[in-house]
Amino acid sequence: MDFGGKESVFICDVDDIEKVYKMEETNPYRTPLAIVKTYCERRGEPKGLGVVNGNEWGELRRPAQYNMLRPLTVQRYFPLMSEVSEDFIKVLSAKSAIPDIRKELTKFAVENTAYLSFSRRIGCLESDDNEFLDNFSAFFEELMKSFFDPPFYKIMKTKQYRRFEEAADYMYGYVNKEVKRAHEELLKAQESGTFDPDSDPHLLHQLLSDKRITSPEKAKAIIIDLFNAGGETTASTVSFLLHHLASNKEAQEKLYQEICRELPPDGALNEASLKRMSYAKACLKESFRCVFPIPLGSERRLEEDIVLKDYLIPKATSLSLCLNTNLTKDPNIFPDPDLYIPDRWMRGSQQKVKNSFAMLPFGFGARSCLGQRFAEQEMHILMIKIIQHFMVSLPDPGKQYEIIWKPFPDTTEPISLKLTPRR
Numbered sequence: 001m002d003f004g005g006k007e008s009v010f011i012c013d014v015d016d017i018e019k020v021y022k023m024e025e026t027n028p029y030r031t032p033l034a035i036v037k038t039y040c041e042r043r044g045e046p047k048g049l050g051v052v053n054g055n056e057w058g059e060l061r062r063p064a065q066y067n068m069l070r071p072l073t074v075q076r077y078f079p080l081m082s083e084v085s086e087d088f089i090k091v092l093s094a095k096s097a098i099p100d101i102r103k104e105l106t107k108f109a110v111e112n113t114a115y116l117s118f119s120r121r122i123g124c125l126e127s128d129d130n131e132f133l134d135n136f137s138a139f140f141e142e143l144m145k146s147f148f149d150p151p152f153y154k155i156m157k158t159k160q161y162r163r164f165e166e167a168a169d170y171m172y173g174y175v176n177k178e179v180k181r182a183h184e185e186l187l188k189a190q191e192s193g194t195f196d197p198d199s200d201p202h203l204l205h206q207l208l209s210d211k212r213i214t215s216p217e218k219a220k221a222i223i224i225d226l227f228n229a230g231g232e233t234t235a236s237t238v239s240f241l242l243h244h245l246a247s248n249k250e251a252q253e254k255l256y257q258e259i260c261r262e263l264p265p266d267g268a269l270n271e272a273s274l275k276r277m278s279y280a281k282a283c284l285k286e287s288f289r290c291v292f293p294i295p296l297g298s299e300r301r302l303e304e305d306i307v308l309k310d311y312l313i314p315k316a317t318s319l320s321l322c323l324n325t326n327l328t329k330d331p332n333i334f335p336d337p338d339l340y341i342p343d344r345w346m347r348g349s350q351q352k353v354k355n356s357f358a359m360l361p362f363g364f365g366a367r368s369c370l371g372q373r374f375a376e377q378e379m380h381i382l383m384i385k386i387i388q389h390f391m392v393s394l395p396d397p398g399k400q401y402e403i404i405w406k407p408f409p410d411t412t413e414p415i416s417l418k419l420t421p422r423r
């Protein structure tokens, strides 16, 4: 397909997608987020992972990955994530009906990311009126619109661009202050010998103390990425997950039974019990399959030519890897694709998945999602705590929600849920 001089080849066959991913390169190329790139260049702000490629990307990604993708590092954040989830449960408990669950979940996701990044709560959960949240929402909304609109902002500051810029100025300014604060704290702790890198659950301290992060500006770029990439993806995913559990009472009951069986007598979730909860993990996976979170799939440009289905595709061509519901709802890959069946992901299931490359919600390889372990831990904790406390149902069980792609999945009307306390 030719988009005004920029050719892109859409790869829809799962075996071909696997071939492209397996041509793993040291620094896999993905087209930069153009509006963010323009902003960073105009304002002299540091460019993050969503914008850079090549060695520049590798230099940022390696330390970020070391501090975010190792199971041990992510476990460090378990208590913080649990605290935010507990507070979120309190907010939900005060309301019997939730008219727009996604809106609530965006607050949760932003609060969570801020707490992990800054080791400080920013107060999104309690109020609809939060400056950080408002700016995050405007920033993200304009970023998403920029995927569909012609990039006139590159030649002049359009109305859309000015709204983006205003929100971005706030976000970069806020993160800048937090980086400065964390840097000063870290230097003091290092001088007094009280900094313990193995137990400090403060991502900014971890990043700033990593010798590969050669300037605080780099840490700032990484933190901004976490908000860009982690906020709406998480909110969207959990809103569909809760909708699936509300519409599938048997699955919800089976999950509740697993929670009752695996949680310790005090009912507090810990890492060991979460590890054992395979049905909970299957519920999330199946929800990903039913409503795939990244409908535009992924993109790569290879350093070498590749032959797919006897076609020679020259190196550097944009390859759009169509990981989406065309694959996850293909009956040849997933039997009974329209049914929500978490059991298909359980060990020993008869419903064998034919090619695991058909279901890669976090991408694959060196450039896959940096926040995968964070996101999974955060969503598992939240789902378990919600189902532990409430029976989740639909106020209007017959209602069908139409899904739209903006480009992340959303519904034409907000998803409304009824939460009935279990005791």
Ligand code: HEM
Pocket: 030, 049, 050, 061, 113, 225, 226, 227, 229, 230, 231, 233, 234, 237, 293, 294, 298, 299, 361, 362, 363, 364, 367, 368, 369, 370, 371, 372, 374, 375
């Ligand atoms: C449901 C939740 C999420 C989904 C489905 C998701 C999915 C993805 C996907 C598909 C990619 C592109 C991978 C590729 O090109 O192969 C990506 C990139 C990324 N994600 Fe996530 N993500 C989620 C949550 C998060 C969270 C919570 C964070 C941060 C805390 C995060 C941070 C990032 C970053 C920084 C990148 C860019 C990585 C790079 O270019 O090196 N994501 N994500």
